[in-house]
Amino acid sequence: MKTNWISGLLAAAALLAAGQANAWDATAVDRDGGRAYIRTNVDTAEEAQRLALEDCNAKGAGRCQLVGTPGMGRATVAVVGEGGLGVGWDKNPDIAAQAALVQCAKHGGTHCLIADAAWDEGTTWSAIAMSGGEVQIGLSKTAAGAEAEALKSCRAKAAAPTHCALPPHGEARMGHLFYAYAIGKRKFAIEADPDREAARTSAMEACAAQSGSDAATCVIRDVVETVAPAPMPPAMEKIIAEARNNASKISSVRATTVRSVSAVSTSCISKCVSGDCISKFSDGHTARWQAPFVQDPVSHEWVWDTRGCGA
Incomplete structure (x- = not known):
């Protein structure tokens, strides 16, 4: 599916790259x-x-x-x-x-x-931002988010970040796409299509149409695939x-877990430093105790287990 999307005068060495994917x-x-x-x-x-x-x-x-x-x-x-x-x-x-x-x-x-x-x-949406011939792709869950990510990536990586802008006819697009970048002696073109070869063909055709007598100099510089949204x-x-x-x-x-923890937490107040704990109980007395060093069941890191008032 030919898009005739973005083409123009080549002002700098170009880079087509996907920004950070969102969602x-x-x-x-x-x-x-x-x-x-x-x-x-x-x-x-x-x-x-x-x-x-x-x-x-x-x-x-x-x-x-x-x-x-x-x-x-x-x-x-x-x-x-x-x-x-x-x-x-x-x-x-x-x-x-x-x-x-x-x-x-x-x-x-x-x-x-x-x-x-x-x-x-x-990711669902993609958009591009340009500075001269440098191009960056932004990905997001929304069209506005993709455009913002493209501008952010361009300003971070372009040689002339203050010139970064969204192309006038380069609206954000939804879905899984291939962005093909064709470069000639003076001109370039970027085309997007769900099919890799169709994107490459469209980019070459757009570059050649812009280049006139220099059409033979057009070559594919890069092809970038966006992240496809994954339906449930x-x-x-x-x-x-x-x-x-x-x-x-x-x-x-x-509920049993919460009741158990609440009963413990209201019976004492503990202060611990590297497993060395002092607990003050509701009746006023205090007790010093050593917390066990255990492996956390979720993070798998070894930690001091300071629960239980030393019980």
């Missing part, structure tokens, strides 16, 4: 409440992490922390059991669910059940339905 997911867990808080389809990794942690701190029962690494176009599945919590990530929802179940059981959980699940679709697969729909069906069973596990 991120992130997960925070509340160990005391036994729950995961998942955010998906967020424009930046940092924002996804911030929102997941905010959700956990606002709705959770106690210790919240981020787990895993932000990603996109994948499933996130959280599993809760009596005494354990596991989170798994993968583009294959069944693999993510299995990984979460294994982690729950591995770290002491019994009767582990799928509790929360979410799908991140990945049927397997993910089944996992989400399973999480809903498990809600009543899991609520009792979570």
Whole structure:
């Protein structure tokens, strides 16, 4: 499908590159409440992490922390059991669910059940920004976001960042595309198409049409593929339905966990330095104790377990 999209006078050596892809997911867990808080389809990794942690701190029962690494176009599945919590990530929802179940059981959980699940679709829109003959591609969940990312990438990488601008006829586009860049002696052309060869052909034709007697100098300089959005697969729909069906069973596990933690937290106030703890109890007496050094069941890092007032 020929687009006759962008062509012009070659002012500098060109670079066609994809900017950072958007639509991120992130997960925070509340160990005391036994729950995961998942955010998906967020424009930046940092924002996804911030929102997941905010959700956990606002709705959770106690210790919240981020787990895993932000990603996109994948499933996130959280599993809760009596005494354990596991989170798994993968583009294959069944693999993510299995990984979460294994982690729950591995770290002491019994009767582990799928509790929360979410799908991140990945990038949808793309746009380009130019400075002379230098070109950058921006990717995002929205047209405006893609344009903003393209400008941001251009200003960070172009030789003349103050000249970065969106081309007059280079509107943001939705979906999986190939951007082909053809360069001649004096002219260049950029074309986008869902088919790689069609994009290359269109770019060469546009460059040749612009170049006149120099048409023979046109060559393909680069072809960049955008990230395709990933629709939710049927397997993910089944996992989400399973999480809903498990809600009543899991609520009792979570409630027991929260009541247990609340009883401990109200019975003493502890101050700890590198596992050396002093707890002051409600009746006024104090006790010094050494916290155990344990492996965190979700992050797998070794930490001082300062819960329990030394009990």
